[in-house]
Amino acid sequence: MSGIIDVVYAEYNYWIYVTLMMIGFYAMIAKKNLIKKIIGANIFQTAIFLFYISLADVTGGTAPILVGGHGGEHAEHVEHAAEVIYTNPVPHCLILTAIVVAVSTTAVALALIIRIYNEYGSIEEDVILAARRELQPEFSEHARQKGVAEVGEQ
Amino acid sequence: MSRIQESVIIRTVVRIMVPFIQLFALYVIMHGASGPGGGFQGGVIFGAAIILYAMIYGIAEGKRKMSDALDKILASTGLTIFAATGLACIVCGGMFLQYNAVPLLPDPALVSKYLIDLVEIGIGITVLAVMISLFFDISPPESESEEVEE
Amino acid sequence: MKTLALFVVVITGAMLIYAGQDLPAFGDINSPSYQAPMTQYFIENSETESGVTNIVTALLASYRGYDTLGETAVIFTAGMAVMLLLRRRER
Numbered sequence: 001m002s003g004i005i006d007v008v009y010a011e012y013n014y015w016i017y018v019t020l021m022m023i024g025f026y027a028m029i030a031k032k033n034l035i036k037k038i039i040g041a042n043i044f045q046t047a048i049f050l051f052y053i054s055l056a057d058v059t060g061g062t063a064p065i066l067v068g069g070h071g072g073e074h075a076e077h078v079e080h081a082a083e084v085i086y087t088n089p090v091p092h093c094l095i096l097t098a099i100v101v102a103v104s105t106t107a108v109a110l111a112l113i114i115r116i117y118n119e120y121g122s123i124e125e126d127v128i129l130a131a132r133r134e135l136q137p138e139f140s141e142h143a144r145q146k147g148v149a150e151v152g153e154q
Numbered sequence: 155m156s157r158i159q160e161s162v163i164i165r166t167v168v169r170i171m172v173p174f175i176q177l178f179a180l181y182v183i184m185h186g187a188s189g190p191g192g193g194f195q196g197g198v199i200f201g202a203a204i205i206l207y208a209m210i211y212g213i214a215e216g217k218r219k220m221s222d223a224l225d226k227i228l229a230s231t232g233l234t235i236f237a238a239t240g241l242a243c244i245v246c247g248g249m250f251l252q253y254n255a256v257p258l259l260p261d262p263a264l265v266s267k268y269l270i271d272l273v274e275i276g277i278g279i280t281v282l283a284v285m286i287s288l289f290f291d292i293s294p295p296e297s298e299s300e301e302v303e304e
Numbered sequence: 305m306k307t308l309a310l311f312v313v314v315i316t317g318a319m320l321i322y323a324g325q326d327l328p329a330f331g332d333i334n335s336p337s338y339q340a341p342m343t344q345y346f347i348e349n350s351e352t353e354s355g356v357t358n359i360v361t362a363l364l365a366s367y368r369g370y371d372t373l374g375e376t377a378v379i380f381t382a383g384m385a386v387m388l389l390l391r392r393r394e395r
Binding site: 186187188189190191192222229230232233236237240250251253254261262263264265266267270273274276277280281283284287288291292 | 351352353354355356357358360361362364365366369370372373376377379380382383384386387390391
Binding site for chain 3: 007010011012013014015018019021022025026029030054055056057058059060061064065066085086088089090091092093096097100101103104105107108111112114115
């Protein structure tokens, strides 16, 4: 029993990010509201960010900014700085750019939802699909034929 | 239909705070080379200052401070600064964004530092302009004629 | 439908946790990503090569500068896309 607890404690960061990812994934596939889907996508992205940042961490490490920097002016500091442990800078850099892309995709998705709301008067997936079937009968006809074809294949 | 005015306390505090937030944003952008900070973070802080102002004083007042035309100009200017820095390295005989190749100062590492600062400024300008334009575009449309009457 | 979604989510989470057993422990200095030659190279040489004491900035603007240019283009494009989608005609 204590072995299981040790395993869970040593890797608790993965448990947290997996839980967050499951919440976001569930919101993305189960919710009918488009805004909630976007919120789910954002939670999912945050889980990935946390995963990367937790991979970068080193016990006892400091932020990846060189101690006593600015070249030769503080040479004695630099000598001392050789013993400093820095955390891994590469995942930080990757996630810094990934956050920006997350913001951009969220903004474009919200803009598309606003346009959808202006067209259909709703952000519920069911209502939008029903309105679309009403507006375009050939859409439902196509969907029905596709369903028949799928049944036929089975 | 009159727009709800925020209380005078909130309006005064925001008016005092916004310049300091903007100063902090400039600090974060310029400090990117030697400490925590950088163009993305500072640009977002600067954009947040303008967004805070626009939330309290109304979209029309915010657009008076930061017009749509200025937004477009700044967004493209920042990207141009970045790309031009990279192209300047090619002109000086290096590769794209190889800062050491630019013979501005005798110490190549120092040239690299200042050019990285320039690139961070370009990133910051683009990010702040895009953040503000995203807020103004997504915010609900206000009846602009009433704003003029007030 | 919701049960199916929950089932898929739980299966995915269980697979990820099972795979996560092989990942390095939290804060492990011997993790492969930290001991990789590239990471050590960045930590040791980024200041002499780019003149910047912040290693993340050196990576962002110098080593991965082309990528950062792409990121800036992405947010610029996102701003323009939102403008095209939502801005009403002024004339």
